[in-house]
Amino acid sequence: MKDLKALVSSITIACALASSASSIAEAAQCTGTIRVIAQPRDGLTLLENYKDEFAKLSGGADFQIDYLNENDRRAKTKADASTIGKYNVYYIDEANVALFAKSGWVAPLTDYYPADYDYADFDPGRQKVATYDGKVWFAPLTGGGDLMVYRKDLLEAAGIKPPTTLDEYIAAVKALHQPDKGIYGTALRGQRGSGANVWRWMPYFKGFGGNWFEGDKPVFDGDAALKATETYLEIFKYSAPGSQTGGWDEAVGAFTSGQVALLIESTPLVGMALDPKSSQVADKIGYLPPPTPLTGGGYGHGLAIGTKANKTEEAKQCAGLFIAWATSKENEQRRLEEGQFSELNRTSVMTSPKFAELYGPDLGQALADTGKVTAVNFWQNASWPDLGDRWGIILEELITGTRTDIKEGLDELNGFATDLVGRSQ
Structure with a gap:
């Protein structure tokens, strides 16, 4: 029975990804390697198992994630974003989103985040934290109220x-x-x-x-x-x-x-x-x-589009596609299956039957309720x-x-x- 459930879950994810791929295929065709700087997160490590999936979705692109501890990550992202721009995607958080946005080091995310990936599905509290000066700057990887x-x-x-x-x-x-x-x-x-x-x-x-x-x-x-x-x-x-x-x-x-x-x-x-x-x-x-x-x-950590490394609109679209895929409902469902509670950010996942099965029937509602008062x-x-x-x-x-x-x-x-x-x- 467990194997059957896993098979059904895999088929569901595959079908959803196929649908997403067909609808955004015209939006960005990407090659080369998307470079990402981040601090260690189980949800990001999980992505390494699905590189072929992203390559097929993007038209041939690969990705490389360099991991640093929190303090080193903050220092290096600031240095890179303000100078050479080696990285296409930055891991940023509530403490530095204002600096990165105000300095022009990251691009407004939703300008390049494909609509099919449903940014509005993220927990309302995380959306508030990702927003500065009326614009969204990152897609959540972790966070909460x-x-x-x-x-x-x-x-x-x-x-x-x-x-x-x-x-x-x-x-x-x-x-x-x-x-x-x-x-x-x-x-x-x-x-x-x-x-x-x-x-x-x-x-x-x-x-x-x-x-x-x-x-x-x-x-x-x-x-x-x-x-x-x-x-x-x-x-x-x-x-x-x-x-x-x-x-x-x-x-x-x-x-x-x-x-x-x-x-x-x-x-x-x-x-x-x-x-x-x-x-x-x-x-x-x-x-x-x-x-x-x-x-x-309210706090949140997530992925943002760097401006120096992504000089063209096409490059920004490719970085946006990677971020959308990395934070998609399908990948979040995989994190749920792996028991990565702190990596869950989407309302649809936290109110799903599988979430209730793993964490009880009341927690999803409590998280939804606390999202309303998160500030x-x-x-x-x-x-x-x-x-x-x-x-x-x-x-x-x-x-x-x-x-x-x-x-x-x-x-x-x-x-x-x-x-x-x-x-x-």
Whole structure:
């Protein structure tokens, strides 16, 4: 039966690809090698098994993917995009999409992404992150928003309903905090960084109505930022040990090891929490969108069309075709079959019967619901990492107690932001 299912799945994918190939064959005929720079992803490695398929689809093209770790990838893509342009396709992310787009290093993706590949099928939250200045710049390979995961057994034993508002969430965190029994209300990120403690703080800031700027004037020293910081620090009293200077790994590890009652984290957490190989509570968890008014922290990594290496319209079309094929429904279905949860980005796949079979009937709906409240919480600007990292230092000091005056910290950040904007003009 398993072999029959695999055969049916293969036939379905082959037929879909044949249909796509016939409808876009006139759009781009490509030869040579499309060069891609990326950081390691299982979904990209999987593509190596289907080079013949892409060659047939494109009219004879090959592709080569060079892999670097995240920091090296960011440095090398920036250097290449601004100088020689060796690579046709860049792997970019939410932290640098504004820089690449504003600098003209990448082309608007949907100008060259064949319509048959249905860009609108991507999760709405990932689409928001891939959009800057009203245009789409990359096709998602991974990403997401936030989900609230919780221990059903602990909530049921305490007679607590899964919280849907922030007040309910805070009350549940406090009620379920039992450090003498090795159970902690939640786990937050205390480690400094725009992608660490600031990332988890931002849903509170945006949920309370905060904005980073009004024009060029920084305005995050107002009531929203103050309330967000006070709330974050209050909840931190019930956070698992090690999280005060920890990040994603520490927070997720605390939950999957059974130490945490409720956790709001980026959606790849769920794949780990549901996997018995990585989770001690795989059969005990439930999930919902973040409690209102929190926004989901939208992030995404994906593939973009380089402009220097693709000097002609035909070259851009070929790079667009590769990106469309690499992120297609058919290849995403293959990732689903391989259990690559964090590589899934399409609504049609996450609401499919196969997804429900693998991950249960409710997760697809929860992901769709959280996509509706996922937002771009960070400042979409090339200087965002500088601003975010500066706040991360101040916030870590507030969390660890080496700094105690929240308003003073926010005023300091406001001054830093004013200077930052001045330098960039």
